[in-house]
Amino acid sequence: MLPAVTVSGEQPGPGLWKVSKGDHVMWVLGTLTPLPRGMQWRSKEVEDTVAHSQEVLEAPKAEVKVDVGFFGKLFLMPSVYSARKNPGGATLQQILPPQIYARWETIKPQYFGNDRRIESWRPILVALELYKKALDKAGLTGRNDINKLVFNLADKHGVKRVPVKYKLVVEHPRAALDAIKQTNLHDISCFNQTLDTVQNDMNDLTRRANAWSTGDIESLRSFTVNDRYESCLIAVINAEFAEEMGLHDLPKRMEQAWMKAAEAALSNNAQTFAVLPMEEVLAPDGYLAQLQAQGYAVEAPE
Numbered sequence: 001m002l003p004a005v006t007v008s009g010e011q012p013g014p015g016l017w018k019v020s021k022g023d024h025v026m027w028v029l030g031t032l033t034p035l036p037r038g039m040q041w042r043s044k045e046v047e048d049t050v051a052h053s054q055e056v057l058e059a060p061k062a063e064v065k066v067d068v069g070f071f072g073k074l075f076l077m078p079s080v081y082s083a084r085k086n087p088g089g090a091t092l093q094q095i096l097p098p099q100i101y102a103r104w105e106t107i108k109p110q111y112f113g114n115d116r117r118i119e120s121w122r123p124i125l126v127a128l129e130l131y132k133k134a135l136d137k138a139g140l141t142g143r144n145d146i147n148k149l150v151f152n153l154a155d156k157h158g159v160k161r162v163p164v165k166y167k168l169v170v171e172h173p174r175a176a177l178d179a180i181k182q183t184n185l186h187d188i189s190c191f192n193q194t195l196d197t198v199q200n201d202m203n204d205l206t207r208r209a210n211a212w213s214t215g216d217i218e219s220l221r222s223f224t225v226n227d228r229y230e231s232c233l234i235a236v237i238n239a240e241f242a243e244e245m246g247l248h249d250l251p252k253r254m255e256q257a258w259m260k261a262a263e264a265a266l267s268n269n270a271q272t273f274a275v276l277p278m279e280e281v282l283a284p285d286g287y288l289a290q291l292q293a294q295g296y297a298v299e300a301p302e
Contacts, residue, residue, distance in 0.1 A: 004206035006139040008038035011213040013146070014220070015301025016049060017281055019291055024266050028288065030278035031059070031147060032212040032220075034140035034205060039213045041146060047153050050273045056154040057265050057274035059147060060164040060258040084125050091119045092126065096188060103195050111137075123191035134198040138206055150275050159273075164254075164261045212278070217301060221282060258287060266296070 017028040027049045050056060086095060093101050111133040112118055118126055135142055154161050197205070204223055211219035258276075265272040280286040292298040 003138070004203045004210070006036035006038060006206055007210045007213050008036060010040045010042045012215050013041050013043050013046070014212060014215045014217055014278075016045065017288060017301060018297075018299040019262075019266065019288065020297045020299075021266060021295065024270060026057070026262065026266050026269075026272040026274055027053070028274045028276055028281060029146070029150065030276055030281035031144055032209065032278045033144050034135050034142045035146075035209045036206075036213055037136075037139050037141040039209075041149060041213070046150065046273075047157075049271075050150065050153045050159055051157040053159055053271045053273040054269040055160045055162050055265055055272050056150065057258075057261055057272055058151070058161060058163045059275045059277060060254040084122060085120050086122055089120065092121075092123065093119070095123065096191065100188065100192050100195070103199075104191075107195060107198060122187065124187035127187070127191045127194035130198060131194050134202060135205075138202045140206060140209055147275055150273075154273075162261060162265065164258045215301075220278065255287065259290060262287070262291065263294075 014030060017030065019026040019028060029046060086092075092104065096104065107130070111130055118129070121129075132142060151161055153159075208220065208223045210216075211223070262272075262274065265274070276287060281288055283289065288298050
């Protein structure tokens with residue numbers, strides 16, 4: 001099968017979802033990563049909608065604050081670097097099941113050549129680096145510049161931006177790093193699914209990215225690319241140190257923060273513009289589905 005080619009040049013992106021109750025409405029843009037590296041997003045519909053909104057509701061995100069001074073941060077840098085390595089100096093060959101390591105050996109030369117340093121990294125970090133290199137080779141980018149462009153439009157038209165953040169303060173960063181360095185993340189599933197993505201799903205990722213760029217909603221609904229992100233997230237939040245740091249229920253807390261902000265915006269504003277990851281827009285149990293279950297009307301774009 002020939003590799004899919006990414007679209008380039010100016011593209012409109014998808015239409016907007018409408019969430020409403022009475023005469024109060026929230027227009028939602030679903031964003032996606034990865035996207036074509038050579039695509040330039042231009043949407044008159046989005047700019048007009050942002051310009052006539054009272055607020056722009058940002059996508060939910062976690063903000064990790066380290067309770068340590070500047071010199072403390074410098075002191076921690078060697079610890080951060082060493083935390084990328086497997087506990088006890090184990091190598092990937094020692095950690096991974098033989099069949100998975102054999103797959104890694106066939107893929108590695110295409111992206112890392114003869115680099116031996118990465119063999120001592122934790123599987124989840126190797127997976128992250130491999131994924132970035134595979135995207136670059138496919139003409140895709142994992143950067144989400146769409147959010148920034150929407151925020152620039154809000155600033156241009158003097159529309160208030162409402163960040164949705166769950167703040168996580170790490171009060172004892174050195175103890176946290178020591179715990180991370182000594183903990184196995186149980187991230188083999190993440191590594192294995194990333195191998196699957198790189199070997200089998202790059203064409204689908206490219207076609208999905210093209211579908212977003214051209215506004216093809218039906219095609220976006222049809223893609224079932226394996227969820228490497230989910231397995232990698234689970235590897236972190238199920239680790240032994242996660243509960244101590246407040247990571248174990250982070251996705252739920254971010255969801256709650258966004259739902260609270262969305263309900264407030266729908267109550268207070270005649271019109272709100274919101275940005276959400278496309279999976280939360282399309283998922284049967286995603287954020288928009290939850291609003292619909294609470295009595296809001298949700299309409300997909302034509």
